[in-house]
Amino acid sequence: MNLLVPLKLVPDLVEELTLNEAGTDLDRDALIYKLNEFDDQALEEALVLKETTGATVTAIALDAPEIDQVLFTALAKGADRAVKVTGDFEPGIDNHTAAQVLAGAVRGQQVDLVLCGVQAPDDLDGQLGVLLAGALGWPHVSVVSGIEPDSAAGVVRCHQEYAGGSMALLETELPAVLGVQAARQPPRYAAVSTIRKVMKEKQLEEVAATPGEVVASKLQVRRLFKPESRAHARMLEGDVTRQVEDLVAALNERGVLKVGV
Amino acid sequence: MAGIVVIAEALNGTLNEVSLELLSKGRELATSLGQPLIAVLAGEGLDALAPPLQSADRVVLLDDPALGKFTPDAHEQAIAAVIAPMEPRLVMIGNTTAGMDLAAGLAARLHWPLAAYCTGVRMEASDLIGVAQLYGGKLFAEVELGSQSVIISVIPGSFPAVAPGGTGVIERAAVPAGKSRTRFKELIALEAADVDIKKAQALVSVGRGIGGPENLDIVQDLARAIGAEVAASRPVVDSGWLPKARQVGKSGLTVKPKLYFAVGISGAPEHLQGMKDAEFIVAVNTDAAAPIFEVAHLGIVADALEFVPALTERVRAGA
Numbered sequence: 001m002n003l004l005v006p007l008k009l010v011p012d013l014v015e016e017l018t019l020n021e022a023g024t025d026l027d028r029d030a031l032i033y034k035l036n037e038f039d040d041q042a043l044e045e046a047l048v049l050k051e052t053t054g055a056t057v058t059a060i061a062l063d064a065p066e067i068d069q070v071l072f073t074a075l076a077k078g079a080d081r082a083v084k085v086t087g088d089f090e091p092g093i094d095n096h097t098a099a100q101v102l103a104g105a106v107r108g109q110q111v112d113l114v115l116c117g118v119q120a121p122d123d124l125d126g127q128l129g130v131l132l133a134g135a136l137g138w139p140h141v142s143v144v145s146g147i148e149p150d151s152a153a154g155v156v157r158c159h160q161e162y163a164g165g166s167m168a169l170l171e172t173e174l175p176a177v178l179g180v181q182a183a184r185q186p187p188r189y190a191a192v193s194t195i196r197k198v199m200k201e202k203q204l205e206e207v208a209a210t211p212g213e214v215v216a217s218k219l220q221v222r223r224l225f226k227p228e229s230r231a232h233a234r235m236l237e238g239d240v241t242r243q244v245e246d247l248v249a250a251l252n253e254r255g256v257l258k259v260g261v
Numbered sequence: 262m263a264g265i266v267v268i269a270e271a272l273n274g275t276l277n278e279v280s281l282e283l284l285s286k287g288r289e290l291a292t293s294l295g296q297p298l299i300a301v302l303a304g305e306g307l308d309a310l311a312p313p314l315q316s317a318d319r320v321v322l323l324d325d326p327a328l329g330k331f332t333p334d335a336h337e338q339a340i341a342a343v344i345a346p347m348e349p350r351l352v353m354i355g356n357t358t359a360g361m362d363l364a365a366g367l368a369a370r371l372h373w374p375l376a377a378y379c380t381g382v383r384m385e386a387s388d389l390i391g392v393a394q395l396y397g398g399k400l401f402a403e404v405e406l407g408s409q410s411v412i413i414s415v416i417p418g419s420f421p422a423v424a425p426g427g428t429g430v431i432e433r434a435a436v437p438a439g440k441s442r443t444r445f446k447e448l449i450a451l452e453a454a455d456v457d458i459k460k461a462q463a464l465v466s467v468g469r470g471i472g473g474p475e476n477l478d479i480v481q482d483l484a485r486a487i488g489a490e491v492a493a494s495r496p497v498v499d500s501g502w503l504p505k506a507r508q509v510g511k512s513g514l515t516v517k518p519k520l521y522f523a524v525g526i527s528g529a530p531e532h533l534q535g536m537k538d539a540e541f542i543v544a545v546n547t548d549a550a551a552p553i554f555e556v557a558h559l560g561i562v563a564d565a566l567e568f569v570p571a572l573t574e575r576v577r578a579g580a
């Protein structure tokens with residue numbers, strides 16, 4: 001069973017997001033990037049499946065600044081192979097384009113199951129996994145946990161989550177693409193020393209993006225803007241003591257708390 | 262190219278409220294374009310589910326045992342076959358868990374563009390403009406949707422719901438005999454829990470900002486002091502710090518308590534979906550730009566590890 005896990009760097013949402021001068025994109029030079037958290041979940045689930053079933057795990061990513069670090073970290077965590085797809089990719093490349101480039105790379109590999117993160121914070125044109133499945137003509141299931149491949153039967157079973165906390169057990173024919181919501185355990189960390197060691201001992205495999213017809217998303221972003229909500233919270237100023245007093249007063253006033261003032 | 266198509270959703274035999282929300286916005290667009298509004302519903306035994314959708318001019322039912330349970334493969338095949346020849350101007354799909362598969366899956370099959378996570382859509386002269394929520398709710402994108410058939414997925418709760426019912430024509434469309442490569446096996450209910458957070462008057466809800474399970478105590482202490490139950494964001498549950506029955510949001514429970522106290526929760530759209538209708542929302546977060554402050558009534562920029570114990574102490578002292 002060959003598992004493939006596409007990895008992508010996304011802006012760290014805890015940091016301030018500043019816009020470019022035109023206001024049409026992020027100021028990409030000023031951003032701090034991190035691995036998409038759902039990709040990390042997908043990688044973790046793949047690594048657990050490697051441990052429990054002997055599956056082979058390949059991490060794959062489109063070339064981008066700092067992507068080597070991401071791929072070496074995946075190797076340090078236990079991935080068998082790490083593949084960098086090289087090409088001239090714009091920062092903030094849309095998922096339609098990324099899916100078609102990845103599909104080209106997947107066709108050159110032996111892949112039974114692709115585990116993608118269910119979504120990323122910048123999926124304006126749709127989730128990568130579903131678009132990749134479309135490009136490959138493979139079935140897909142999103143919002144997935146509890147993945148159980150059955151290579152003898154040529155299927156994978158997984159849970160698809162619904163609102164309200166219930167879920168469906170689905171069975172999908174392989175090859176397939178799943179959008180992973182959560183791994184069965186929190187993603188592991190790789191020690192910096194392990195990553196350094198891996199960087200000395202192992203190499204990233206490089207495959208060039210196959211030139212082909214790439215159909216981009218056809219969406220034109222006019223502008224990005226911060227929420228312009230009329231209903232922003234009233235912010236309690238001052239030090240913690242002052243904030244606590246003001247909050248207690250406000251809650252008392254609303255009658256949701258009964259505390260002596 | 263004409264018509265506004267709404268893909269209605271009825272998982273497990275009940276119509277999802279988002280379907281009626283899409284119909285209200287769909288009617289507005291259809292009227293300004295002078296085009297028909299068409300609701301499409303896939304499932305099995307749909308007779309009772311069609312009438313609420315009749316504010317649409319046409320309600321097209323894909324009623325077939327093969328569609329009785331949701332699988333992306335079967336539903337996409339059937340829906341694609343019925344909407345492709347319509348060549349609609351716009352297709353609207355709720356950004357539910359099933360909608361995430363459907364929207365991108367249909368976009369890929371039909372080669373129609375998709376704008377995901379929309380919270381708004383409008384006409385400007387003859388241009389369709391979408392507004393999509395990105396980066397965990399920290400930014401919005403105003404997007405030109407072009408002049409071809411286009412799909413948007415819409416975050417539930419973005420539009421008011423239309424009143425159910427109307428005089429639209431109900432039609433049954435043929436479901437192409439296709440083979441689904443995905444099969445439904447069983448429905449697994451949320452495991453029973455010691456608490457029903459949907460019934461709680463007050464919730465203290467904890468997010469990843471709390472740092473780790475060792476800090477849950479301070480949240481539990483506050484909850485006890487003010488007579489609230491403890492709830493959580495998804496990562497807290499995924500990390501195993503609290504059980505799933507306490508999860509609020511898109512893939513958890515929807516709550517409407519009198520008081521919702523969000524501690525170290527960023528306010529991602531998937532979380533807001535489960536709590537934004539709470540009567541009174543208080544949020545504590547170190548990040549003044551956290552989207553939770555867009556829906557909160559009172560906001561406190563502070564370290565929760567400092568603020569929450571201070572509040573608990575004050576409540577205890579004052580009681």
Ligand SMILES: Cc1cc2nc3c(=O)[nH]c(=O)nc-3n(C[C@H](O)[C@H](O)[C@H](O)COP(=O)(O)OP(=O)(O)OC[C@H]3O[C@@H](n4cnc5c(N)ncnc54)[C@H](O)[C@@H]3O)c2cc1C
Binds near residue numbers: 143494528529
């Ligand atoms: C299909 C799908 C379904 C989902 N369903 C749900 C769902 O049901 N419920 C849900 O919650 N999420 C859901 N999510 C996940 C959602 O996208 C977010 O990842 C999640 O809500 C983030 O949780 P959080 O706010 O606790 O963590 P983060 O986004 O990491 O936010 C932590 C916050 O804590 C703040 N903080 C850090 N330190 C402190 C401190 N010391 N004091 C105070 N504040 C601090 C930070 O500034 C930050 O704002 C779903 C995602 C998908 C794709």
Ligand SMILES: Nc1ncnc2c1ncn2[C@@H]1O[C@H](COP(=O)(O)O)[C@@H](O)[C@H]1O
Binds near residue numbers: 014469470471472473
């Ligand atoms: N002190 C903290 N401990 C744990 N998580 C935090 C803390 N502060 C912030 N976080 C949130 O935890 C998330 C995960 O961070 P990281 O470990 O960098 O992937 C970040 O997005 C932060 O919002």
